[in-house]
Amino acid sequence: MNIDDAPATGFIQPGPTLANTFDDDRALRSHLRRVLPGELLAVAGTDYAALGEHAAKAWESARSRTPEAPRLVQWDAWGTRVDRIETTRAWQHGPVLAARFGLVATGHEAAHGAHARVDQFARVYLHHVASEFFTCPLAMSDGAVAALKASGNAALCARVLPRLLSRDPDRLWISGQWMTETAGGSDVGRTATVARRDAQGRWRLHGRKWFTSAVIGEMALALARREGAGDGADALALFLVETRDAEGCWNGIRVDRLKDKLGTRELPTAEIHLEGSLAEPVGDLAHGVRQVAPMLNVTRTWNAVCALATMRRCLALTLAHARRREAFGHALARLPLHRATLAALQAEFEAAFGLVFFVVELLGRVEHGGGDADQALLRALTPLAKLWTAKLAVRIASETCEAFGGAGYIEDTGIPLLLRDAQVYPIWEGTTNVLALDALRALRGDRIRHVLHAADALLVEAGGDAHGIAAALGAARDQLDSLEHSRDELESVARGIALTLARGFAAALLARHARWTREQQGNAQTGAALSLFAAHGISRLRAPAMDAVAMLVDNGAP
Ligand SMILES: Cc1cc2nc3c(=O)[nH]c(=O)nc-3n(C[C@H](O)[C@H](O)[C@H](O)COP(=O)(O)OP(=O)(O)OC[C@H]3O[C@@H](n4cnc5c(N)ncnc54)[C@H](O)[C@@H]3O)c2cc1C
DSSP states (O other): OOGGGSOOOOOOOOOOOOOOTTTTOHHHHHHHHHHSOHHHHHHHHHHHHHHHHHHHHHHHHHHTSOOOOOEEEEEOTTSOEEEEEEOOHHHHHHHHHHHHTTTTGGGGOGGGGGGHHHHHHHHHHHHTTTTTTTHHHHHHHHHHHHHHHHHTOHHHHHHHHHHHTOSSTTTOOOEEEEOOBTTBSSOGGGOOOEEEEOTTSOEEEEEEEEEETTTTSSEEEEEEEETTOOSSGGGEEEEEEESBOTTSOBSSEEEEEEOOOSSOTTSOOEEEEEEEEEEEESSSSSOHHHHHHHHHHHHHHHHHHHHHHHHHHHHHHHHHHHHHOEETTEEGGGSHHHHHHHHHHHHHHHHHHHHHHHHHHHHHHHHTTOOHHHHHHHHHHHHHHHHHHHHHHHHHHHHHHHHTGGGGGOGGGSHHHHHHHHTTTTTTTSOHHHHHHHHHHHHTTTTHHHHHHHHHHHHHHHTOOTTOHHHHHHHHHHHHHHTTTOHHHHHHTHHHHHHHHHHHHHHHHHHHHHHHHHHHHOOOHHHHHHHHHHHTOSOOOOOOOHHHHHHHHTTTOO
């Protein structure tokens, strides 16, 4: 049959397309205009536009080909164990784009001082979805830079930092972080990998790492217990492992298999055995968890920025679809309930955007000598931003599937992928509960006052508090104070406290930005986002209900 003779098919809904994702992003553009110096924005703006163009094209091209997945080839044709990981096209191109756009390096650009982090994370945000999660090993590489700088190990820094921060793809190194084992990811104190000296006195690691997302990288930071050291997290040490030796052979690493995952399928997450891998201590041979903490602050920030990027992609596609798809005689975007549903999601996104990019700004300030108040604020807001945005990304991705109707459930529209991928955000780099408890530690004693004090200052800049933001934050502080002596009760409501503080602080930031956009750009949209966000309720506090919880979880037993 000639193709022209094909029967008429009737109505066909065109798929959603993306414009340049930088040109099209009001929240990002107005935020950068407020916080970055004009000269930096003018220069970096060319890169942002190029990344936005690439993102739009990558979306189109991904729709026109079969999805790819990485593959582990364990044996060559002649029976030699090779453990070769074959990556997808986007991943093969990953180092080139990472180096060209300085996705790690720009965050450490001395000439840009505290603004370097804002510049860097604007790039990460624009590139993340198109990168097919190549941002995951980049996050770990950036985290490794932070941990190495904090370690004060001058020899390791001199050898490794120029590689991790290289703008030349042939010199660029990627780092993994090897912490999670079969016994624990949250509870790394149960790490069983052992560090033992060989006959030449060099350290070698023996053990099994259960989730390693960057075994394709040139190095990793790994937690291990020095042989004979005691139990628990404090006895762990942090080691740098180069994955290959001088001949390009694996450094005592056996790749057992790649994980078969719900999402992030382009990312080759491996299970590995360390069989005497040569390793170098980063610092002293204990307190490895403390040494890895600077890395976690950075990777959690990446997680929050990437969650934002997913939300923004979901909203851009949903809105594009709603403007073209008709039901009951109108475009979906004209139907009152659909409009209200989309606007509420956009408002949540804009609030989250403000919080995440404030954390980014704080990170830059702290790395450039920020004072105690900035440090306390960064320590408290990082887990809050990570945990809230992770949950919100899943919610927005789920609403996105629904907003596309049946098409949102069909793989080759590209929409279900957004939901499957989003589910990683609340798991990787600390689950919601683990981060809520971490936030409680960060807010202990007087430290919550830093958060409330900073929010008050934002509300003054905003010209007032018309939405009860200070009251919501104050109620979270009161619950924290009142339960301080009842550890179990306090832990049981930690999520509510964390979410309320995240939402309240985000609302204060949005109020300040609303005033700025109104006065400087004559734009009332941020103010509208604030009204909708607040109308959805800032507080997520819950009263402790220990008896009811026990009845449900312990199967009725007292
Ligand atoms: C795609 C992907 C890639 C990954 N890549 C890496 C990697 O490269 N390197 C690496 O080291 N790890 C990696 N991980 C592992 C990841 O960091 C861990 O899975 C995660 O930290 C959770 O640890 P766990 O699996 O041991 O879960 P568990 O700790 O067993 O958690 C199970 C549940 O218990 C809850 N829970 C745990 N402790 C508490 C508590 N004290 N109070 C209340 N609730 C609690 C958690 O919130 C969760 O709901 C990856 C994971 C995924 C999914």
